[in-house]
Amino acid sequence: MAFDRLTWIGFMVVAFGWALLLSGAPTLQIFAAAIGHKMPFDMPVIAQATILSGFGLAILGALQTGFSALKNFFDTVLERTSRPGEAVSKKPVTKVVERGRLKDRPYILFGDGSIEVETLLGQRRFASFKDAREFIG
Known part of the structure; x- marks a missing residue:
């Protein structure tokens, strides 16, 4: 199955979110605890939101690809049916x-x-x- 650019970007955002969730968030929390400060933001929540946003982009890209293929299909059907007889014969029908x-x-x-x-x-x-x-x- 071929994915368009938006779908691939969505998958990359998902991968980044997972990397952030699995490695970045615990590392930042350990670092903040080591220097004695509290983190001003909740990194696991940001990572989860990144994952969900990436999936949203990927789904949007897949829908865009699917609907454009469906539109091309219906345009082709309408084009073929609007020209009756063209594929049959170029001779004029007389009787x-x-x-x-x-x-x-x-x-x-x-x-x-x-x-x-x-x-x-x-x-x-x-x-x-x-x-x-x-x-x-």
């Missing part, structure tokens, strides 16, 4: 041979053998009756 219904969907059969059927995605043209039947199910 309607037959009109009827295929599994309760209206269709038009043309003289070149292609068929235009009303689908859930809109009007689609297929190269043959067999292709239309396979698409509809």
Whole structure:
């Protein structure tokens, strides 16, 4: 699985938070006790907040990647369905041979053998009756 930059940054922040929690916080507490001062901040809480923030960034990056892939998919589907018949034939269709219904969907059969059927995605043209039947199910 490919991660984008934001996801990797989130993972690095998580790793830094864990390093801070496991080594940095105890070291600072020992150092503060040795010099006789109290730490002005709670280092374990900061480390935990860093870990959670890193996970938040990683999740945000993964969602951004996933939704952009989903958007590209739907854009491609809409683009393909908005140009019916382009993949079938570049020849002009001159004659309607037959009109009827295929599994309760209206269709038009043309003289070149292609068929235009009303689908859930809109009007689609297929190269043959067999292709239309396979698409509809």
